Amino acid sequence: MGQPLTVGIIGVGKISEQYFASFPSLPGLELVAVADIDAARTAEVAAAQGVRALTVDELLADPTIDAIVNLTIPAAHVEVGMRALSAGKHVFAEKPLGLSTEEAAPLLALAETTGLRVGSAPDTVLGTGVQTARDALDAGLIGAPVGAQVHWSAPGHERWHPSPLFYYQPGGGPLFDMGPYYLTSLITLFGPIVRVTGQATRSTRDRVVETGPLAGTAIPVDVDTHIAALIEHASGVTSTLTVSFEVWATRSPLFEVYGTAGTIAVADPNRFSDPSEIATKDEPEFRELPVSAGYADAGRGYGLADMARAIETDRPHRASGELAFHVLEAMEAILVSSDEKRVVEMSSTVERPAPVPLGARPEDW
Ligand SMILES: NC(=O)c1ccc[n+]([C@@H]2O[C@H](COP(=O)([O-])OP(=O)(O)OC[C@H]3O[C@@H](n4cnc5c(N)ncnc54)[C@H](O)[C@@H]3O)[C@@H](O)[C@H]2O)c1
Numbered sequence: 001m002g003q004p005l006t007v008g009i010i011g012v013g014k015i016s017e018q019y020f021a022s023f024p025s026l027p028g029l030e031l032v033a034v035a036d037i038d039a040a041r042t043a044e045v046a047a048a049q050g051v052r053a054l055t056v057d058e059l060l061a062d063p064t065i066d067a068i069v070n071l072t073i074p075a076a077h078v079e080v081g082m083r084a085l086s087a088g089k090h091v092f093a094e095k096p097l098g099l100s101t102e103e104a105a106p107l108l109a110l111a112e113t114t115g116l117r118v119g120s121a122p123d124t125v126l127g128t129g130v131q132t133a134r135d136a137l138d139a140g141l142i143g144a145p146v147g148a149q150v151h152w153s154a155p156g157h158e159r160w161h162p163s164p165l166f167y168y169q170p171g172g173g174p175l176f177d178m179g180p181y182y183l184t185s186l187i188t189l190f191g192p193i194v195r196v197t198g199q200a201t202r203s204t205r206d207r208v209v210e211t212g213p214l215a216g217t218a219i220p221v222d223v224d225t226h227i228a229a230l231i232e233h234a235s236g237v238t239s240t241l242t243v244s245f246e247v248w249a250t251r252s253p254l255f256e257v258y259g260t261a262g263t264i265a266v267a268d269p270n271r272f273s274d275p276s277e278i279a280t281k282d283e284p285e286f287r288e289l290p291v292s293a294g295y296a297d298a299g300r301g302y303g304l305a306d307m308a309r310a311i312e313t314d315r316p317h318r319a320s321g322e323l324a325f326h327v328l329e330a331m332e333a334i335l336v337s338s339d340e341k342r343v344v345e346m347s348s349t350v351e352r353p354a355p356v357p358l359g360a361r362p363e364d365w
Contacts, residue, residue, distance in 0.1 A: 005029050005030070008067075009031065011071035026305040027362055029301075066090060069301075091116070092118075092121075096331070120323070120324035121319065122303075123306070129294065133289070134293065137189055142264055142280060149256050150239065151242045151252035154244075155248050158208065160211060174245045181270050192234050193234070196330055197344070203226070261282075263278070272294075276288075306319060316354070
């Protein structure tokens with residue numbers, strides 16, 4: 001490997017803890033600085049990580065920083081990303097890519113004209129869980145895929161997140177928050193989406209922050225909190241998706257793929273290395289699939305390491321801005337379908353990202 005990519009993180013809230021935990025094992029990357037609009041938090045985190053505390057402006061102006069990791073809230077993703085690209089830095093951002101395709105399109109256009117990369121979470125799909133399911137599917141272990149079912153639900157993130165207001169603003173809700181894990185996985189398994197139908201609704205129940213210094217604060221709910229969708233892939237596979245902040249208890253399966261000869265229960269795509277399971281017409285008891293693909297022992301930031309190596313070797317990176325844009329358009333289209341009571345055709349498309357072979361390390365690729 002050549003010189004490591006020097007990285008600055010912008011936005012050091014809750015999820016940054018997981019990136020800091022995996023940084024020491026991420027190849028080809030050197031974390032050098034952090035920045036946040038909260039200066040006290042920046043200083044505290046920088047001291048704990050042994051890196052420089054900068055303002056956002058200072059970080060973006062620093063010519064020694066090659067790439068930024070954007071862990072701000074959804075409403076700031078595109079603005080911060082555009083500023084970073086304009087400053088000549090590659091960008092890897094948390095999901096969703098932006099609030100809308102209209103907002104996010106200029107980000108990809110600027111990456112194109114500057115020759116810089118845009119990558120996006122979720123990179124959980126590069127772990128052994130979803131990649132093993134993909135490998136089994138591609139090997140024909142359940143015959144030809146016909147359909148898939150996704151159900152993700154919870155009562156709401158205010159139960160555990162200390163600062164959950166953004167989850168109830170545009171760019172949040174169960175669709176824009178959890179949808180990217182499942183839609184990215186569905187595209188990884190079956191390829192691009194061509195049309196969607198959706199129905200989105202919300203209850204009137206009062207929500208308050210339940211933990212941390214803001215506990216008791218009322219949460220304004222400006223997004224739908226229960227979404228059901230029908231998704232048609234170009235390959236002909238039909239996926240159904242339910243994502244909800246309205247569910248106190250469920251027995252629904254999380255994520256299943258149905259084929260002509262069996263079923264794969266796909267690992268939780270919000271995590272990297274849970275097991276995937278299989279049951280077939282000949283062996284109808286579910287059993288764990290032996291791990292057969294994916295980055296082993298991966299954590300948040302592997303998509304960035306994959307992008308760093310892709311920059312070095314001049315190949316496409318897997319957790320790409322284009323994939324995140326297609327996911328963003330699908331989420332937006334589900335809401336348009338719900339509002340306008342019609343089937344919505346997708347404008348964008350994307351190739352299935354390259355599989356991650358078992359044993360691969362980002363530095364090998
Ligand atoms: N919390 C999780 O478990 C989790 C999991 C996966 C992904 N994510 C994603 O990570 C992102 C951040 O989530 P979080 O839970 O860490 O939120 P958070 O509110 O805990 O942290 C966000 C941080 O960004 C800072 N910030 C906001 N706007 C900024 C700006 N314009 N410039 C600089 N800093 C800014 C805030 O001050 C805060 O410190 C979101 O997109 C979320 O969807 C969160």
